[in-house]
Amino acid sequence: MSTSGFQYTKLRWFLTIAGMVLYATDIWTDIVLTVTFYQEDHHLWAGLTLGSIVLGLLVSQIFSYAWFWDDMNDFVINPKGKETIAGLSKCGLITLHTLGLGVFIRYYQLLKKGFAVLWTTGHFHTEEERRAKHQKLFCMATDLSMLKMFETFLESAPQLLLQVYIVLVGHRKISVLRYLSMAFSFTSIAWSLVDYRRCLRRSLPHISEMPSGLPTFVYLLYKLCTITSLILSYSLYLILSAYTTVALSIVWLLMTIWTNILQTNFCSSRVLEALYRLVVGVILTFTFFNVKGDNTKVAMGIYYSTCTLLNVASPILLALLMPQFNENTILVVDILILGGIFLGLFCLVMYYMRLHPSTKLPDTDEVDGMSKENNSVRRMRTFLQP
Template sequence: MLQSDNQFSKLRWVLTIAGLLLYVVDIWTDIGVSLKYLREQQYVWSGLTLLFVVAGLMVTQAFSYTWYCDDINDILINPEGRTTVSGLSKGGLAALHVFGMGIFTRYHQLLKTGFKLVWKKTNSYTAEEMRGKHHKLFCMATDLSMLKMFEGFVESVPQLLLQLHILLGQDKSSVLQYLSVAFSVLNVAWSLVDYRRCLRRSLPNIREMSSGLPTVIYLLYKLCTITSLILSYSLLLILSIYSTIALTILWLLGTIWTHVLQTNFCSSRSLEHLYRAVVGLILTFTFFNVKGQGTKVAMIIYYIFYAAINATAPFLLALLKPELRTTTFAQTVSSLIIGCSVLGLVCLVSYYRLLHSSSPRQEADEVDGLGPETDATRRIKKFLQP
C-alpha cells in the first residue's frame, strides 16, 4: 500500500493543469503589455518587457532540451537504447524547443502519463511497480518545476521589477499593467511552492513538506522577502537609473559565489556556466541552498545584506527626494518594504525553527521499485535546495 505522500494524486494532476494555465496567462499578459507600450511609442519599455519574455523562454528551452538528451543517453532510464522520447527524435525535440514548445511538451507528457495512472484504475501492477511509477511521475513533475523556477526568476521576477518601476514612476496606469504584475506574482509564488513540494516528494530520503501551515509560512517567507527586495530595487531605480549597475554587481556576486562553490548540475561545461548565471540571478532576489550543504552562516549573512538594502532604499528616497517624503506614494511603498521585511524574516525564523522537516525519510532501494540512481535523480539532488 502506497503512503499518501508518495502518490501522484488526482489533485496533483488537476493542479498541474492550473499551473499550465497560469504559465500561459502570465506570458500573454506580458506580451500584451509590450504591445501596449509599442502602440504608445514607448519603445524602451516595450523592448525590455519583450526581452524578459524571450530570455525566460530561451533559458527554459535550453535546459529542457539538454535534459531530454541526457535522459535518452542514460542507460538506466533508456535501457532499450531508444532514440526517441514519446515518438520524437532529438531532431524533432530540437525543433519543438526552438519554437518554445519544450515546456508544453513536458506538460503533455506529465498530464498524459498521470491521467493513465491516477484516473484509470488498474490492478495489473504490484505495489513495488506502482511505487516506481508514482516516483517517476514526481521526477517528471520536478523537472518541470525546475524549469518553471528558471522561468520565474529569469522572466517573471525581472518583469515584476520593471513593471513596478514603470507604474511607480508614472502618473497613469492601465488594467493590463496591473494584470501583468498580478500574474507575475502568482507565477512566482506558484513556482516556489510547486518546486519545493515536487523536489521533496521526488527525493526518497527527504520528508515531504506538510500541507497547511508549513506551506503557508514558507510561501509567506519567500513572497515577503522577494516583494520587499523588488520594491527596494524599484525605489533605487527611481532615484537613479544607474542603480542598474548595483543590481548587475549583485547578480555578478551571486554568480561568482556559485562558481566558487563549483556546482556540477549540468552535463556540459557551457550549460553549467549558464546555470550558474541563472542561480546568480535567483540569489539576487531570494536565498537558496546552492549545493545542498549546511548554509546557516551563508543565510545569516545574506539576510543581513537583505535587511540593509531594505532599510537603505526608503532612507535614500527621503534623503534625496524630500518632496516625496510626505506623499502617499512614498509612505505606502516604504511601509510595504518595512512590513514585508519584518513579516518575511519572522516567517523565515518560524519555518526553520518550528516547521522545517529536516529528519530523513527511510531511504528507498531497488526493491522499493525506485531502482539505482539515474541522471534525472542526480539532477534533482544537485538542484537548489530550499
C-alpha cells in the same frame, strides 16, 4: 514516508492542467504588454519586456532539450537505446524546442502518463511498483517546475521590477486591476519556489516531503514577503539613480561568482553548468536559494542581513534625497518594504525552527528500479534545498 503521502493525486493532475493554462496566459499577457508599450511609444520599456520574454523562453528551452537528451542517453531510463523520447526523435525535439514548445511537451507527457497511472492502469501488482510509478510522475513534475522557476526569475521578476518602477514614477495611469495583477505576480514568483520545493522533496525517495497546510503557508509567506520587499527596494533605488541597473548587474555577477566558488555539479556539460550558474545568479539577486544541499545558516544569515540593510536604507535615502515624490504612494511602499522584510524573516525563523521537515527518512525502503541513480534523480539531488 507514508504510503498515502507518496501519491501523485488526481487533484494534482487537474492542477497541472490549470498550471499549463496559466503558463500560456502569462506568455500571452507579456506579449500584449510589449505591444502596448510599443504603441505608446515607450520603446525602451517594450524592448526590456520583450527581451525578458525571449531570455526566459530561450533558457527554459535549452535546459528542457538538454534534459531530454540526457534522458535519451541514460541507460537506466532508456535501457534499449531508443532513438526517441517522449514519442519524438531528436530532430522533432529540436524543432519543437526551437519553436518554444519544450515546456508544453513536458506538460503533455506529464498529463498523459499521469492519466495512465491514475485512471487506466487499475491496481498495481506490488507496492514497490506503485511507488515507482508515482515517483516517476513526481520526477517529471519536478523537471517541469524547475523550468518554470527558471523562466519566472528570468522573465517575470525583471518585468515586475519594471512595472513597479513605472507605477512609482507615475508614467502611466494605473487601475485597480493593474495593482491586483502586480500582487498576483508577486505571489506567482513566490509560489514557483514553493511548488518546486514540494515537487522536489516528493521526487526523492529518501527525503521527507514538505508538509502541506501551515508549513507550506508559512514558507510561502516567507518567500512572498522577502521577495516583495526586495523588489520594491530595488525600484526605489532605480528612482534615485538609473545607475542602479549597473549595481544590480554587479550583484548578479557576485552571486554568479559565489555559485562558481561553490562548484555546483548540476549539469552534464561544462557549457550548461556555466549557464546554470548564471541563472542561479539571477535567482539569488531576488531571493536566497540553496544550490548545494549543504548547511547554509551562515550564508543565509549574511544574505538576509544585507537585504535588511538595503530595505531599510532605500526609503530613508529616497525621503532625504527626493522629498518631492508623492508622499502617500511612497509611504505605502515604505510600509510594504519594512513590514515585508521583518514579517518575512519572522516566518523564515518560524519555519526552520518549528515546521521544517527532517532532511532524510530513516530506514526507507528503496524503490525497485531506482537502485541505480538516473540522470533525472541525480539532477534533483544536486539541486536540493534542505
